[in-house]
Amino acid sequence: MISIKNVSKHYGTFQVLTDCTTSVNKGEVIVVCGPSGSGKSTLIKCVNGLEPFQSGEIVVDEISVGDPKTNLSKLRSRVGMVFQNFELFPHMSIIENLSIAQVKVLGRSPDEARDKGSKLLDRVGLSAQAQKYPGQLSGGQQQRVAIARALAMDPICMLFDEPTSALDPEMVNEVLDVMTELAQEGMTMMCVTHEMGFARRVANRVIFMDQGKIVEDDSKDVFFDNPRSERAQQFLAKILHH
């Protein structure tokens, strides 16, 4: 579904990603973790072309992301993305947030888009909020709306960029529950997150990044029980026992 081959990226002389190679199969859930500044968010943004990269190749559903001839908008409409800061459109009601791209990008009728939006709101438990504006919702609710908004496009896979990092602790679980449910339904997912509990429960594989390099790319059991690199061992020790 997603294949990342030898991807490198630099801003001027600063190397952000070095020779990253991995892949995500259909139905797989991959968790990407690592210390801040390790390039994990950049990597996930390269997958739908939000960040350009200088060398290597990323192929999503047989379409090359880096190819200048690729219609990136079209590709992005099929790849859902959820951001750290939700990024709901504050000037639109919740239901408008869910329907606008369906209408403007996919060409669905407004009624069809609203129906679809309502169903997804129901699924994330927020039907009652349809007419409200994003500013009236809690962070956890906003992030669930953002997930529903991405799902409304019927994506072939979902990218999550630290979806719970900006949330108050008591709101983290409501978002993780939605993500877990999604994973159990067989959605292909690539999640940048520090939620190791979520990784343990849901992930098939864990990728550990440090200084722009993929240091570990293991099944979750290997990663949590016997991480190979010292850097990953240190990271796990810090994040699990504090």
Added chain:
Amino acid sequence: MYEFDWSSIPGALPYLWQGMQVSLQITFIAVIFGIVWGTILAMMRLSSFPVLSWFAAGYVNLFRAVPLVMVLLWFFLIIPHLLESLLGFPRGSDMRLGSAIAGFALFEAAYYSEIIRAGIQSVSKGQMAAASALGMTYGQSMRLVVLPQAFRNMVPLLLTQGIILFQDTSLVYVSALADFFGAAYKVGDRDGRLVELLLFAGAVYFVICFAASQLVRHYQKKLKTA
């Protein structure tokens, strides 16, 4: 002791009202064109094509570095000749109103574009990313997501600039165009009552601009609480 005599004002009111219509016409048309052209300039300035952003930067810096009255004179003196010789306009046709509107619109666009550029930049980059991630093109993201938010933040500034523009329309007296100020001046000059007419005109400008800025303030408060 100067003796005030206001008697020439009542009879001149219809003529003054005509002048006011000219002032308002210039203001409205220049504000609308200024905002449209200013938006285009702002997007050029922010674009990643160097030629576009240089052009926009040059335009804005040029118009912001010369006095408005000079721009109006250029348009009053030069543009009619150009139109006559290039486009075959009949000689001596009265283009003062058109020249004034064009001069104001192009001049104000430079100021509007800076307001609008700041407005666009005040919308977080994540909004553009989110719109793109949903498959919207650059144009759709701008039109549906970024600009509506930018304009909502900018409305008070754009209106305030409109009020300034309304006051500045009095500068068209350099082309002898009878706007409100010009009309008042002419009446005062004719009747030897310049002081009264200028005081009256000043009071009218004050009432209109003060009322308008109170409205803007009211709107700003509403925006903050929303």
